[in-house]
Amino acid sequence: MHTILLSSLLLSVVLASALPTLDSEKDLKKTGFGLGQSHHGLTLLKWYAKTCLDKNEKSLCNPVAGAYGFHWYENRDKLLPGLNGKKNTTAYYTLGNLRSPHAEQLPCYVRKDYNCTQPQSNQDRVLVEYTKVNKMISNIFISEHYNKKKTYRIGLKLLAFLKKLVSRFYIKI
Numbered sequence: 001m002h003t004i005l006l007s008s009l010l011l012s013v014v015l016a017s018a019l020p021t022l023d024s025e026k027d028l029k030k031t032g033f034g035l036g037q038s039h040h041g042l043t044l045l046k047w048y049a050k051t052c053l054d055k056n057e058k059s060l061c062n063p064v065a066g067a068y069g070f071h072w073y074e075n076r077d078k079l080l081p082g083l084n085g086k087k088n089t090t091a092y093y094t095l096g097n098l099r100s101p102h103a104e105q106l107p108c109y110v111r112k113d114y115n116c117t118q119p120q121s122n123q124d125r126v127l128v129e130y131t132k133v134n135k136m137i138s139n140i141f142i143s144e145h146y147n148k149k150k151t152y153r154i155g156l157k158l159l160a161f162l163k164k165l166v167s168r169f170y171i172k173i
């Protein structure tokens, strides 16, 4: 069982390799993701890592049901790696549009800089690859409004770091 999980994880890494993988806090900072004025991407990412995943990357939130404003991401422009070889219960879901239904379930500190006159305050997204049958998250991406040049895969080391952060007010990286 472990071997199967590990090899499917490795396979995911290979398939996702077209996008850069961020492995450390430093890598994340270098991208500039969420760092501009009014951006919510970093608090969103950190909140997601701490709240929606158990230690084995099983999802504690239900993207299919639209929790926290999650909705299906069709990947029509092939921003993310194709899911062709995978079972059809695996799909991408996107989180972070503060105008989506149920986005008000996100904590206030994630939403606080939203200002409808400032588009950048609603641009950042966390995207996940979710398999409904076992509730596993096999890939996590961040994206500044689906711009391929500003889309990155979160590596496991960085994910572990994010999960361990104590203060909800991150982000002195």
Ligand SMILES: *[C@@H]1O[C@H](CO)[C@@H](O)[C@H](O)[C@H]1NC(C)=O
Binding pocket: 088, 089
């Ligand atoms: C998966 O594909 C099968 C066969 O094409 C179809 O019957 C089934 O409804 C699909 N399941 C989902 C969850 O899309």
Ligand SMILES: *[C@@H]1O[C@H](CO)[C@@H](O)[C@H](O)[C@H]1NC(C)=O
Binding pocket: 115, 116, 117, 118
């Ligand atoms: C939203 O941003 C505008 C400037 O773009 C500013 O004048 C306004 O006070 C802001 N609103 C809030 C609620 O912060």
